Amino acid sequence: MRCLIEQSVLEPTLSAMARVAPVRSSAAVLQGVLVEADRGQVTFSAYDYDVALRMTMEASVVDPGGVVLPAKLFAELVRRLPKGTVDIATIAPHHLSASIDVDATHAELHGFDPEEFPELPDMRGIAPVELSAKTLVAAVESVGYAAAKRDPTRPILEGVHVACDDGRLVWTATNALRLVQVKQAVDGELPIRFTVPRRGLSELLRLLEDEEETTVQVYQSASYVMFAWDHVQLYTRLYQGGYPDVTRVIPTEFIAECRVERDRLEQAVERTTILAENEHHSVTLELSNGALCMSSRARDRGQAREEVPILESSGEEVRVALNARFVLEMLRAMEGQVVRIRFAGRGRPVCFHDDDDHLHLISTVLTRD
The missing domain is CATH 3.10.150.10 (DNA Polymerase III, subunit A, domain 2)
Structure with missing residues (x-):
């Protein structure tokens, strides 16, 4: 694999990947970012089973292929590189390491076989619900703070509950001592009902920071929800079980x-x-x-x-x-x-x-x- 990407484009993408990839994991490959180059595009993926992120960008692809590189190290290296075109190429004969070059700067990173990287959740066949980025950002900014920071006895309280009720999208978060409920008018009844970890919503907020005019497609399966727009796909695991009935308090x-x-x-x-x-x-x-x-x-x-x-x-x-x-x-x-x-x-x-x-x-x- 060999591809050429501008440092100014690559740096924010890898920073996002490094936030998702775990620092420690029983599966070392999960500490990496999957790099896949093919047909003028490069796709980056990070996954820790709770949150997954996939971002695709246009690039000059010289040789198609893939490799998994250590996410935190790769991001830190690219952040410190000089401005210019970054040349990323796997190293023969095994192609499990990659060289990183910009002008006179050269580095090599040892990686993993992309075949070891787990498949991201499959959302094929699921009809999406469309929401504006502005709607999502407003809700997450208002409710995220109230979810429990850590509650091993009731982990579902570490999440935010989202449901459509009577033509309104209702966002609820509580740690049993405080509660927030935000209601937003939407067009019709939307097939949305899930409890999503606060961490996933925090990452969604960062990614949508400058995307207020964007339309986000929301895909919900039994175990995951995916937020997709433009070149970004953010997955987050859902809590199972019923959310507490907050109307009683x-x-x-x-x-x-x-x-x-x-x-x-x-x-x-x-x-x-x-x-x-x-x-x-x-x-x-x-x-x-x-x-x-x-x-x-x-x-x-x-x-x-x-x-x-x-x-x-x-x-x-x-x-x-x-x-x-x-x-x-x-x-x-x-x-x-x-x-x-x-x-x-x-x-x-x-x-x-x-x-x-x-x-x-x-x-x-x-x-x-």
């Missing part, structure tokens, strides 16, 4: 609510968090007499209190304690300028809504006072 009745500026609320949380207890890292929100006060205290350091200007309020007086980190991560994921806060009562979850009325719910922290 969403309050339906509220005793008070208020509206505040998002930036102003974020600033207040950041300041009061400085003196929040290390154990719970909690801040207290108190809605009283048409004012929203935020406070925190630490027995060994002191206390802080700040009044957040409100745009409007109604209902009873209420006081709750919330995990400050959860509040900050929520506010940073929100879009728009105004946040609507709805209180269901002491000890009940607090519901936050952004300009698009997406639901962000945070459970209260139990306190002695």
Whole structure:
């Protein structure tokens, strides 16, 4: 195999492959990127059974063929190469290593037999659903933060649930202490229902960063979902089993609510968090007499209190304690300028809504006072 590719085109592709390929694996070939050259195109593939990525680009193919090269090392080498045309060629007689040349720079990488690289999930015969990249990016940016970082007892909570319900695409993420639900209007009922790992969606977000006008085709099988557009195919394994019924934890009745500026609320949380207890890292929100006060205290350091200007309020007086980190991560994921806060009562979850009325719910922290 021999092909010629511009360094400026090759570098971002290999960076994406290196993010997918595992650093350690019982199968050493999975630490590599599969390079396949044929008929004026070169295809790169990385796969760790949870996430797979395939990207194809136009190139000058001198000799067709393939090889698997160590992904992290290959990406790092190409990143440091000078600008210009990269000449990639397998080395005879076994063609399991490759030379990498740009002008006076020469390197050789030992690789693996491409026959050892596993087949990517087969999506043939599956009819795709089309979604705009803008729709996908908006949803993932809003919900991704709320999924559990690690939950060995309920790994499905590490994922994001996606389903079409009554003409709306519903994205849900929760770690059992906080919850986000984003609803997007779509044309008709779409055959979509799956729970996808947060890691796969994070990679999707990176790849679609500059592709807002792109249409993405979504293929769903029993075990995988594939997002495909232009020259990219991103696969991610699906969680099996039913996602928890989150409707049971969403309050339906509220005793008070208020509206505040998002930036102003974020600033207040950041300041009061400085003196929040290390154990719970909690801040207290108190809605009283048409004012929203935020406070925190630490027995060994002191206390802080700040009044957040409100745009409007109604209902009873209420006081709750919330995990400050959860509040900050929520506010940073929100879009728009105004946040609507709805209180269901002491000890009940607090519901936050952004300009698009997406639901962000945070459970209260139990306190002695």
